[in-house]
Amino acid sequence: MKTQKNKKIKSADVRGQKGESWLYSDVVKEHFFNPRNFMHYDEEKKFKFNATGRVGSPACGDEMVLWLKIDPKTEKIKDCRWRTFGCGSAIASTSVMSEMVKEKGGMKLDDALKITPNDIMKRLGGLPDRKIHCSVLGDKALQAAINDYFRQTKQHKRIITAGAKVIDKDLNITDHDIEEAVLEGAHTIEDVQKRLKVGVAKPEAKEAIEELIRFYWEKYFS
Amino acid sequence: MLPKPKKIKKIYLDHAATTPVDERVFSAMKPYFMKEFGNPSALYNLGRTAQTAVTEARKKIAGLLHALPENIIFTGSGSESDNLAILGVVKAHQHKGKHIVSLGIEHHAVLRPLEDLAKNGFAVTYVPVGKDGLVDVEAVVKAIRPETILVTIMYANNEMGAIQPIAEIGREILKYRKAHNTIYPFWHSDACQASEYLDLDVEKLHVDLMTLNGSKMYGPKGVGMLYLRRGVSIKPLILGGGQEKSRRAGTENVPAIVGLAKALELAQKDKAKESARLRELTAYFWKKIQEKIPDVRLNGPAIGESRLPNNLNVTFMNIEGEAMLLYLDEYGIMCSTGSACTSESLEPSHVLRAMGMPFEMAHGSLRFTFGHSNTRADIDYILKYLPAVVAQLREMSPMQSQKH
Ligand code: FES
Numbered sequence: 322m323k324t325q326k327n328k329k330i331k332s333a334d335v336r337g338q339k340g341e342s343w344l345y346s347d348v349v350k351e352h353f354f355n356p357r358n359f360m361h362y363d364e365e366k367k368f369k370f371n372a373t374g375r376v377g378s379p380a381c382g383d384e385m386v387l388w389l390k391i392d393p394k395t396e397k398i399k400d401c402r403w404r405t406f407g408c409g410s411a412i413a414s415t416s417v418m419s420e421m422v423k424e425k426g427g428m429k430l431d432d433a434l435k436i437t438p439n440d441i442m443k444r445l446g447g448l449p450d451r452k453i454h455c456s457v458l459g460d461k462a463l464q465a466a467i468n469d470y471f472r473q474t475k476q477h478k479r480i481i482t483a484g485a486k487v488i489d490k491d492l493n494i495t496d497h498d499i500e501e502a503v504l505e506g507a508h509t510i511e512d513v514q515k516r517l518k519v520g521v522a523k524p525e526a527k528e529a530i531e532e533l534i535r536f537y538w539e540k541y542f543s
Numbered sequence: 544m545l546p547k548p549k550k551i552k553k554i555y556l557d558h559a560a561t562t563p564v565d566e567r568v569f570s571a572m573k574p575y576f577m578k579e580f581g582n583p584s585a586l587y588n589l590g591r592t593a594q595t596a597v598t599e600a601r602k603k604i605a606g607l608l609h610a611l612p613e614n615i616i617f618t619g620s621g622s623e624s625d626n627l628a629i630l631g632v633v634k635a636h637q638h639k640g641k642h643i644v645s646l647g648i649e650h651h652a653v654l655r656p657l658e659d660l661a662k663n664g665f666a667v668t669y670v671p672v673g674k675d676g677l678v679d680v681e682a683v684v685k686a687i688r689p690e691t692i693l694v695t696i697m698y699a700n701n702e703m704g705a706i707q708p709i710a711e712i713g714r715e716i717l718k719y720r721k722a723h724n725t726i727y728p729f730w731h732s733d734a735c736q737a738s739e740y741l742d743l744d745v746e747k748l749h750v751d752l753m754t755l756n757g758s759k760m761y762g763p764k765g766v767g768m769l770y771l772r773r774g775v776s777i778k779p780l781i782l783g784g785g786q787e788k789s790r791r792a793g794t795e796n797v798p799a800i801v802g803l804a805k806a807l808e809l810a811q812k813d814k815a816k817e818s819a820r821l822r823e824l825t826a827y828f829w830k831k832i833q834e835k836i837p838d839v840r841l842n843g844p845a846i847g848e849s850r851l852p853n854n855l856n857v858t859f860m861n862i863e864g865e866a867m868l869l870y871l872d873e874y875g876i877m878c879s880t881g882s883a884c885t886s887e888s889l890e891p892s893h894v895l896r897a898m899g900m901p902f903e904m905a906h907g908s909l910r911f912t913f914g915h916s917n918t919r920a921d922i923d924y925i926l927k928y929l930p931a932v933v934a935q936l937r938e939m940s941p942m943q944s945q946k947h
Binding site for chain 2: 353354356359360361362375382383384385386404405406407408409411412451454455505
């Protein structure tokens with residue numbers, strides 16, 4: 322597992338059905354057992370926020386909500402809270418992300434928007450390949466919440482819309498579909514087809530799909 | 544935050560995954576590793592001792608199943624037995640028909656070969672099960688066609704403990720054959736989860752083929768068997784020497800076979816008592832869970848005759864199973880989940896899905912399977928921590944119930 326290079330592994334060992342082991346790094350474990358900044362029941366009414374984002378992962382049905390308190394003058398994230406419905410990696414990823422945006426007096430929105438799943442993963446000391454998609458959820462929730470802030474403050478131009486682009490009209494495959502498939506481990510066009518339960522693509526579409534697979538593969542795995 | 548235990552107790556509640564080897568089984572096996580290590584096919588004394596051990600084991604098992612020794616084929620696992628049953632029947636009888644009847648909640652050792660056959664010209668009917676995981680006998684019979692060569696249905700389900708009406712289905716198949724004047728379909732049942740608690744008399748169950756294995760009944764891993772009724776022909780999957788009457792080649796795993804026989808003997812002897820004991824434990828556990836934790840559901844049949852006495856499968860709404868599992872592991876509690884997050888394919892348990900359960904509910908399912916070592920004290924220990932684990936994960940979850 323490339324994500325765990327140079328790591329001394331002393332961690333929870335959870336196995337998949339096919340017997341490969343999932344090793345969680347100490348940092349993942351630490352955050353999972355002591356999650357930072359999640360929204361406690363007694364804070365619900367008290368916590369002052371000015372942006373919120375909710376995202377779901379189609380991969381395994383997980384969901385996340387993020388609340389941000391942004392200083393309008395400095396555009397720094399002063400505080401945040403989250404809630405996540407998901408596995409150990411999802412909880413640890415969210416916790417680590419919440420720490421990243423708050424530390425050193427708070428991250429500027431423009432910098433926060435540059436956080437990638439890879440950054441989250443690095444901080445976590447790596448995630449098993451199968452769990453990479455869990456860290457994407459945090460990244461997406463952050464983007465959604467910041468977009469919400471832009472909308473609230475009428476800065477519509479700054480809203481980042483990563484709208485789905487249809488890549489294959491016949492099979493109705495979008496770039497998002499391909500991204501999800503890659504995150505779930507698809508490496509070839511056949512893998513993607515199997516994931517999406519669709520037939521064989523036309524030659525023109527095939528090339529575009531293959532290119533996107535390479536793109537996302539590089540984005541997340543190298 | 545979560546309570547810290549003074550002392551962590553190791554509590555194993557995953558007996559449906561595998562069981563430890565029973566002391567008595569282990570002692571029965573021991574001589575055959577180093578001292579009596581001969582190859583049963585050899586003619587000298589050492590080989591004959593091994594041969595005798597295998598023969599005795601075969602006789603013992605045959606007796607327990609109400610079968611004849613030559614009906615017992617030793618294999619390397621429950622999975623191999625399932626494969627041999629399905630593919631062995633197919634290889635020998637496919638010229639008579641290419642249709643098989645089964646259930647969507649079967650073990651993968653049944654489903655994978657069936658999927659493979661479906662790609663190669665076979666039709667497979669998966670008779671739907673109800674919300675409680677039980678199949679209707681009539682629906683099975685209705686699924687039989689003139690070209691059906693095999694019906695394969697598990698005796699008891701590993702995930703949610705549903706016990707299928709195997710004997711009734713067997714009787715109906717007999718009737719069907721008689722009415723249609725045919726020897727088809729053959730009738731196979733995977734009984735791996737049943738051996739500890741249920742009656743395995745093949746005459747009462749009317750099965751033609753039945754799978755058992757060692758690792759679910761306090762016997763060794765790496766050994767299984769297939770009961771094959773006289774007159775039913777199958778083709779072997781493993782070719783080589785003439786072992787097992789040329790139905791499964793390979794030097795007999797003598798210690799494991801001896802262990803399998805011993806384990807089955809012990810299991811069948813104690814089944815009534817152990818079933819009653821475990822049913823009481825699971826009923827107690829379920830009652831306490833309901834008392835202490837809101838928004839929980841029992842998955843599978845109600846606790847009683849149609850449910851394995853050692854199985855409790857519960858959904859804790861709005862939270863995810865892997866997270867629960869990892870927290871519980873910190874307290875020494877070992878169980879399993881049907882959540883998508885723990886599966887290779889990121890899809891939730893096929894069993895829970897086949898019962899019509901929505902994704903989110905499968906997500907929050909935990910399976911506790913009890914066994915010999917478990918006591919009421921274990922449950923009381925778990926109940927000290929489980930409610931806190933659930934509460935903490937629920938507080939972290941964006942899917943909130945009305946009341947908290
Ligand atoms: S949230 Fe489902 S696998 Fe991580």
